[in-house]
Amino acid sequence: MLLAPSPYLACRLSLAASRHLSSWQPPLPFTRSPPTLVVRRTLRVRSIATPAEATAGFDEMAAGTERKYYMLGGKGGVGKTSCAASLAVKFANNGHPTLVVSTDPAHSLSDSFAQDLSGGTLVPVDGPDSPLFALEINPEKAREEFRSASQRSGGTGVKDFMDSMGLGMLAEQLGELKLGELLDTPPPGLDEAIAISKVMQFVEAQQYSMFSRIVFDTAPTGHTLRLLSLPDFLDASIGKIMKLRQKLASAASAIKSVFGQEGPRQDATDKLEQLRERMIKVRELFRDTESTEFIIVTIPTVMAISESSRLCSSLRKENVPVKRLIVNQILPPSASDCKFCAMKRKDQMRALEMIQNDSELMSLKQIQAPLVDVEIRGVPALRFMGEIVWK
Numbered sequence: 154m155l156l157a158p159s160p161y162l163a164c165r166l167s168l169a170a171s172r173h174l175s176s177w178q179p180p181l182p183f184t185r186s187p188p189t190l191v192v193r194r195t196l197r198v199r200s201i202a203t204p205a206e207a208t209a210g211f212d213e214m215a216a217g218t219e220r221k222y223y224m225l226g227g228k229g230g231v232g233k234t235s236c237a238a239s240l241a242v243k244f245a246n247n248g249h250p251t252l253v254v255s256t257d258p259a260h261s262l263s264d265s266f267a268q269d270l271s272g273g274t275l276v277p278v279d280g281p282d283s284p285l286f287a288l289e290i291n292p293e294k295a296r297e298e299f300r301s302a303s304q305r306s307g308g309t310g311v312k313d314f315m316d317s318m319g320l321g322m323l324a325e326q327l328g329e330l331k332l333g334e335l336l337d338t339p340p341p342g343l344d345e346a347i348a349i350s351k352v353m354q355f356v357e358a359q360q361y362s363m364f365s366r367i368v369f370d371t372a373p374t375g376h377t378l379r380l381l382s383l384p385d386f387l388d389a390s391i392g393k394i395m396k397l398r399q400k401l402a403s404a405a406s407a408i409k410s411v412f413g414q415e416g417p418r419q420d421a422t423d424k425l426e427q428l429r430e431r432m433i434k435v436r437e438l439f440r441d442t443e444s445t446e447f448i449i450v451t452i453p454t455v456m457a458i459s460e461s462s463r464l465c466s467s468l469r470k471e472n473v474p475v476k477r478l479i480v481n482q483i484l485p486p487s488a489s490d491c492k493f494c495a496m497k498r499k500d501q502m503r504a505l506e507m508i509q510n511d512s513e514l515m516s517l518k519q520i521q522a523p524l525v526d527v528e529i530r531g532v533p534a535l536r537f538m539g540e541i542v543w544k
């Protein structure tokens with residue numbers, strides 16, 4: 154039997170011959186239909202179009218050399234990493250030195266690029282034409298750094314010190330402030346705050362000023378929403394610590410010099426202040442319509458679309474610029490007698506209709522991406538995905 158060559162393979166082969174996509178073939182979506190060329194031709198990606206189909210407007214995204222940030226987020230497993238990584242590859246292949254960062258504690262960037270990117274430092278990605286670096290933030294490591302600073306001076310360290318100075322009463326009052334709890338058991342979302350704070354450290358550093366595009370692969374929706382409310386939380390936390398320092402200052406002049414002066418005992422407070430300052434910058438960055446865009450990634454299921462609608466509403470409430478919606482993993486019209494595919498596709502079409510009628514999502518530029526028949530892994534595959542999604 155004559156088998157049609159996989160378009161992905163065709164793409165990969167053409168990439169091997171040339172780093173440009175001059176011979177790139179339109180992709181075929183997922184299919185388990187009879188493997189003849191004729192049948193496969195009827196399943197071209199363009200046939201999944203619905204009236205809402207629009208291109209991503211990649212030219213606009215790639216225009217200009219000033220730095221731009223793209224954050225991709227959505228429900229777990231919808232394809233955020235694949236979309237973020239493919240966008241980063243496409244930017245790099247269009248002349249933008251690009252940094253792609255994962256702030257999701259359950260990283261999959263390494264898997265997506267088929268390259269070890271762990272370790273919390275910037276790693277060059279092999280393959281694209283312009284420099285592409287990837288960074289997987291390790292929140293646990295960052296949190297440890299933060300905690301060890303707090304242990305040195307805040308938390309139980311302060312209490313022990315106060316006890317030894319015969320100021321047990323004051324130590325009781327410290328308990329009331331729940332400082333130890335704050336520092337030892339970070340509340341939900343603090344991991345992301347620390348992660349983003351780390352990213353900002355990189356982003357602000359002179360040696361990384363070359364990046365003109367920074368793409369974030371964010372954690373699933375819940376984390377992202379918590380992240381947006383973090384600056385307020387941190388403000389309150391810093392307030393508590395300031396209150397603590399005031400109490401200490403007025404309680405005993407003997408220890409005032411120790412706590413009042415700059416030195417290692419201020420580490421925790423300084424770290425928190427630094428964190429707060431960075432979070433405020435992140436908050437400003439999130440809201441800057443000139444430089445930033447949050448792209449929602451979803452799949453055509455009622456659950457995913459409902460969640461995307463809530464995410465969109467929250468982003469808008471927080472004044473985060475959101476213009477594009479990727480609907481990923483769309484099945485092609487069933488050209489075979491696969492009843493399962495036909496049923497699934499019908500379901501998906503119903504879900505797509507939901508978007509047209511959803512007050513939050515209807516106004517977004519909708520980008521439809523097919524479910525492809527290979528795992529999207531490694532730069533050639535990401536380049537292939539980029540050609541489908543980022544047009």
Ligand SMILES: Nc1ncnc2c1ncn2[C@@H]1O[C@H](COP(=O)(O)OP(=O)(O)OP(=O)(O)O)[C@@H](O)[C@H]1O
Pocket residue numbers: 228229230231232233234235236257259260261373481482483522523524525526527528529530
């Ligand atoms: N359009 C697509 N066609 C086929 N497979 C896809 C498509 N998009 C994503 N996948 C596959 O789905 C899986 C999950 O994708 P990905 O890791 O990008 O999702 P995610 O939203 O980042 O997941 P998580 O929330 O777990 O980080 C991967 O195996 C990926 O290759």
